[in-house]
Amino acid sequence: MRMSELSRRSGVSVTTIKYYLREGLLPVGRQLSATQAEYDENHLRRLRLIRALIGVRGLSVSATREVLGALAGHTADTHRILGLTLGAIRLADEAEADSPEPAEVDALIEELGWDVHRSAPARLALADTLASLRTLGAPLDRRVLLPYARLAEETAVLDLDQLDGIEDSLEVAERALLLTVLLEPALMALRRMAQQNESARRHAGGADRADC
Amino acid sequence: MRMSELSRRSGVSVTTIKYYLREGLLPVGRQLSATQAEYDENHLRRLRLIRALIGVRGLSVSATREVLGALAGHTADTHRILGLTLGAIRLADEAEADSPEPAEVDALIEELGWDVHRSAPARLALADTLASLRTLGAPLDRRVLLPYARLAEETAVLDLDQLDGIEDSLEVAERALLLTVLLEPALMALRRMAQQNESARRHAGGADRADC
DNA sequence: CCATGTTAGACAGTAGAAGTATCCAATGAC
DNA sequence: GTCATTGGATACTTCTACTGTCTAACATGG
Known part of the structure; x- marks a missing residue:
């Protein structure tokens, strides 16, 4: 397909697609001639993935490039792909x-x-957050952190379970990326709603129930 | 203290503090005269909180203002504070x-x-992510989502436990904010490390152990 | 073969966000 | 009384993510 069709089917403007091509987020199409290039379904897939990473998850263009770069060096095993994917995304700024x-x-x-x-960048991200909390007078010690970590373990089991049964290595890599990165806002949303629910439950027992 | 001391003790430049004052993130000091204002420990606390929200969690200035605004309308009960805090932060863009x-x-x-x-904005955020995953060909149905939600419940119990035993209403609000917002990158970091670990565990049983 | 409309690529321009720099008048310490 | 410092206002800068414009090379209908 031509760029215009790619634009129509993805909902991304032609100029923005050109921008992503320039930035190396989207691989160039097959050059038919000096002024014609052909794009396929993989380009469309990739473009949708880019929009999800930038729009839904809020990644920057450069972070997105790094993540997609990790995805490109695939054909390794699942474990390595996960490591690459995870390593490519920094959670905190530095x-x-x-x-x-x-x-x-x-x-x-x-x-x-x-x-x-x-x-792993996650080590630094965690250290950073802990340092901040300490500065703010609300330090989290290991006793508090441990149960959270155990829940993270269970979450990871669920995550990895979803990669089971996928053979294609590229497919695994892409799915891992989706689960790792794109699922994050969803999990945070679930946590917030769970907090609201838990707060309501505890509050109902003790004090007034003004609103709701 | 004067603004210069506030700057020195917080590590934030005077011009940036002025910027935050302008933007309404930081309440103005007690005016001593036309060119002198006095700041106290609360201002320092607030400033550190602002830096954490913007720097560690990556909130925008306007989102930070909204969150802090919710914090200002305190003296309500914990449940309401949590609702306000949670409502003030949008997880996805729209x-x-x-x-x-x-x-x-x-x-x-x-x-x-x-x-x-x-x-609750979290509802929209979740719906958004689910829509994206569906578009990308990796829809999550309720069967998959439920166990994640149960883990979120357990996380929320841990969260609320930490607010137990705090009497001061403002203190509760601030702590709730820290736990809800600032802990998010830490939890995501734990999840990523847990994924890496789980991936290593599964991989060790089945295939080659090239690196590590 | 030519006219016409589309396309790829280059390059410059824009809007918003988050600071940063400069200036100035008014202190307040000496 | 004087002079460095402070607070407040205003303008400028940097970065990011696009967006608009231009041009020359095509593809295609006549």
Whole structure:
């Protein structure tokens, strides 16, 4: 298909598609001539994925490029793909790394018995958040963090279960990306609603029920 | 203290503090004269909170203002504060609301037996993500979503437990804000590490263990 | 073969967000 | 009394994510 059709079927404007091509988010089409290029279903898929990562999850264009880059180096096994995918996304902007929190994070991971890559960005992200909470006078110690980590374990089991039974390596990589990145806002939304519900439950027992 | 001291103790530049004052994120100090204003520990606290929301969690200035506004209308009970806090933050940018997903979200909440406010932004955020996943060819049905929701319930119990035993209403509101918003990147980081670990575990049993 | 409309690619322009810099008048400490 | 500092206003900068415009090369109908 031509770029105009790609635009029509994806709902993304031609100029924006050109922008994504320039930025290396979308692979170029098969050049038919100097002024004609042909795009296929994979381009459409990719474009929709890009829009989801940027629009729904709120990734920046450069973060999206990194993630998609990890996806491109596929044909490895699931584990490696997951590592690449996870490694490509930074959760917080950057860590200062000069606080005592990294050591605490290492200790937590050790206590959990987790096998996590030493340079995983998630380590820094966690350390960063802990440092912030400490500064704000609400430090979370390991006793508090541990049950959260156990729930994260269970979540991860659910996540990996969904990758079972998929043979195609590229398919696995893409699905892993969707589950890891795109599911995050959904899980946070579920948590917020659960908080509201739990708060309502506890409140109903003790005090007045003004509204609702 | 003067603005310069506020700047020094918070690590935020004077010009940025002025910017936050302009934007209404930080309440103005007590005016001593036309060119002198006095700031106290509350201002410092607030400023650190602002930096955490913007820097660690990645909220926009306007979203931060909304959240802090909800915090200002306190002296209500915990439940209401949580509702305000949660309502002030939108998880996704906006929803189209013309897809079938909202109904599906309603059904899920009904099935869960949750007491969630009808206009909670989290509903839209969830519907949005589900719509995206469907478009991308990886729809999540209720069977898949339910166990995630149950884990969210357990997480919410942990969250609310931490608010127990705090008497001061403002303190509760601030803590709720920290737990709800600032903890999110930490939980996502835990999930990613747990995924890596789970992936390593499963991989170790079946196939080659190339790297690690 | 030519006219016409479409397309790819290059390049410049724009809008919004988040600061940053500068200026100025009014202190307040010495 | 004087002079560095402060608060407030205003303008400027940087970055990001697009968006608009232009041009030359095509494809296609006549």
